[in-house]
Amino acid sequence: MRQPVAILTNCIIRRFVQTQNNLHHAKQQPNNLKGKSKSSQEWLTRQLADPYVEKAHMLNYRCRSAFKLLEMDDKYKVLKPGDVVIDCGAAPGSWTQVAVERTNANGKIERSPRGAVFSIDLLHFHAVPGATIFGGMDFTAQLAQKRLRESLAGRQVNCVLSDMAPNATGVRMLDQESITNLCYEVLRFALAMSAPQANLVIKIWDNGDVPKLERDILCYYEKLKRVKPRASRGDSSEHFLLAKGFKGAPTLTT
Template identity: 50%
Template sequence: MNRGFSTFRTLQRKITSNTLKSKQKNASSNEWLSRQLSDPYVEKAKQMNYRCRSAFKLVEINNKYQFLKPGQVVIDVGAAPGSWSQVIANKINSNGQDQNAPKGIAVAIDKQQIYPIDGVTIFGNMDFTKPENQEKITHFLEGKRANAVVSDMAPSASGIRHLDNDIIIELCYNVLRFAVKVSEQNASILVKLWQCGETKQLENDIARFYKNVKLVKPDSSRSDSAEIFLLGMDFKGLKEN
């Protein structure tokens, strides 16, 4: 009798726990949907045919600092679904829309598949952090140097803040190491991270290679989000022995 009652209570707790998780998930989904519906950048992205609202973060940053220009070579890391690549293709004229301006080269890479974008060479289903995939990009460029390496890359949040911060910081360093190897002198780098204790160290490390480093929080980045961007400009170049 006691054993049966114990089994019943265990089952009851399991059902209650699953019900609470379901309610929390539904509440989170409803909150996300409500925020999407009230977000002016979501509607604006639809009107301008951008794949998601994050396009405006890059638009804002570039409008202020003007580091993307026609004719450049730009690499977009963690590019899916492709909204930053859409902006890049327009700014550097890799899509050839401006026949009076030099035509640039845009490259996008992501673990996920990216649907084709006019004027962008896509490396889909590829993990950027693997050296062999970085080598594929370098080989594709055939000796051309990058004028900018940009990254809106972020890990799937685990909910453990210090772990998530460590992962995104390591992703930023992956981008920095790659950019230093492939960039032209006076090039730029842009990485996304979450405000954390390692922010200043990353800023200092970028400053070792770039003359000007800016901490940026565009208006289109939601106010309740911890995301920030570090922009390094005027790459110093590497001294060759």
């Protein structure tokens, strides 16, 4: 049976998309562009024209990225009530909000197992009810991962999420290498902490190292898909690698 929260959310989203499809034929322009740089003007214009930004406000999500995880979970079922979840690169907290809802970490779904969500980011961000937040911490640092392990208190993880991305330098090869290294860091942590049949979702930018990363992930998970949710902007090179069915935790080398 589908979760009541998920059913309500999906109904609202469908009604909103139908409305927006009618309203957004006319291009809207922000009225506060004076004195702003060209890049800022372009960003504001894009935000105004983006239906997912408005949906995030309607459904009280902190940013539009919530709909990427909602879509992936609706289709591939990576989260369920009672799951223990690690959310890497969590700020401002929209994926954490979704994870809390879908795992029942806030205890709002009666007669359903209660999950636990642990979220970490370099930035400080506001608390999400039902989640344990590690703000101002670098996930790749040993101290941060030690804190996460201590908070888990021996529990194994059912899903590791990562929407992490490095600060772009503008040098394509360096940026691609940086995000690939982040993916391997998340993968190593997942291999050490995951329960059998656990799931993994990590963000990647298209580059020549992705096929090798996919092969490495498939050594330890039963299934892998490269997914681009509808909420990912069309001009973005981002995809998500979604792995299901963790098989074991051997040592990984790159």
